[in-house]
Amino acid sequence: MTTAAQKGNYYKSKTKKHFEEQGYYADYLEFYVTKGKFNVKRDVLGADGLCISDDEFFIWQSCLGKSHVAAEIHKLESFPHGGIRRFLVVWEAGNGTPDIREVYKKEG
Numbered sequence: 001m002t003t004a005a006q007k008g009n010y011y012k013s014k015t016k017k018h019f020e021e022q023g024y025y026a027d028y029l030e031f032y033v034t035k036g037k038f039n040v041k042r043d044v045l046g047a048d049g050l051c052i053s054d055d056e057f058f059i060w061q062s063c064l065g066k067s068h069v070a071a072e073i074h075k076l077e078s079f080p081h082g083g084i085r086r087f088l089v090v091w092e093a094g095n096g097t098p099d100i101r102e103v104y105k106k107e108g
Helices: 004-021 066-077
Strands: 026-030 030-033 039-044 049-052 055-063 085-092 099-103
Touching: 004 026, 004 049, 004 055, 004 085, 049 099, 066 085, 066 099
Parallel strands: 055 085
Antiparallel strands: 026 049, 030 039, 049 055, 085 099
16 A cells, blocks of 8 residues: 555655756755654755756645645745745646646735
């Protein structure tokens, strides 16, 4: 049986590969902290990864399914980004092409 963490890692790596195929340097924005006996993963700036090219720099968060979109957008909006573009990459099971949405600064 596939765990939620395994699914998340699969779509995260699929997103990284997708951007690399488009010519970006892509890497993950995560680190682990120890809490008692457990290692806990934390995302830097609320994002799974970053992409860099000669012309742009942006961060991205990937998720599986539209049911997670609102929570992932809230996560991206909860960190200050200083003008860095942010994208949510939404994968649907069985679809080889993601839905990529830019997340804009929340007004208010």
